[in-house]
Amino acid sequence: MAGQELVGGRWTGGTVQFMSDAGPEALVGLLAEESRLKVVSAIVLGATSEPDIVTLTDLEPKTVRKALERLIRGGIVETAGTGGLRVVTERFKEAAQHAAANRPQARPEELGATADQAQVLRNYLVDGKLSHIPAARSKRLVVLDFLAGQLEPGRVYPEEQVNYLLGRFHPDYAALRRYLVEEELVERREGFYWRTGGTFEVGAPAE
Structure with a gap:
């Protein structure tokens, strides 16, 4: 820790050579x-x-001093203007952003989309969630067809479960639910829903 001195239990003076890697691995x-x-x-x-x-910690002073040197050099702790110490919370935000930017993106096919659906969904799915509901009906129908596929044919779902299934993809599950009913992909009656349309997988005939 270049130029830093401990005076009266406080770190003062000089500059610190910080680590440049703000990634989560360095932070951990x-x-x-x-x-x-x-x-x-x-x-x-x-x-x-x-x-x-x-x-506060019951650690030995030399242990605290060594830890502080490492933390200040790593950019997690810094000296305030009065010589006091503060945690640099920005480092944690940077690490979270770094992790989000480098997180592997789930491909539509991995979420059960057909090849045709995937061509459209790639423009709307970000990390497995819809960035927005398409305004164009043609695109929205593809998204709705994919969402209808989350419901098993022949199974009846209470509204709460439909909300949960749709909410995994977009927070406005009520709008998605309404679109599914309006486009006759799902039917609703007395708070229960079941699938009535959309793309169905057809298995090979039994030999």
């Missing part, structure tokens, strides 16, 4: 060691100096 690595995790927890709970951290 920094917090994998128990003493560093305890130090971060103590700062979150209000500790602003090394003596405060020692009191």
Whole structure:
């Protein structure tokens, strides 16, 4: 930790060479060691100096000092203007964004879409969820056909279960449910729903 000095239990002066990797692996690595995790927890709970951290964690001063050096160098902890300490919450946000950006995207086919449906769904499915409901009826019908496929033919569903199944793909499950009924892909009666249309898989005839 270049140029940093511990004065009266507070870190002052100089600059710090931070780690540039804000990915989740680096963050987990920094917090994998128990003493560093305890130090971060103590700062979150209000500790602003090394003596405060020692009191809250019962760690040895040299252990706290070593953990602080590593955490400050890693960019998880920084010194405030008064020489106190604070957790850099932005690092956690960056790690979450990094993980989301690099998460493998589920392909429509992996969610049960047919090849024809997948050609349209690729424009609307993001990480297994609909980014929005298509305004164009032709596109919306493809999406609805796929959603109707989430219901087993011949099975009757209570409205709560239909809401759950549709809500996995978009928060406005009421609109999706209404579209399914209007397009006669699903029929509704007295709070119960069953599939009446859409693309059905036809198995090979028994020999």
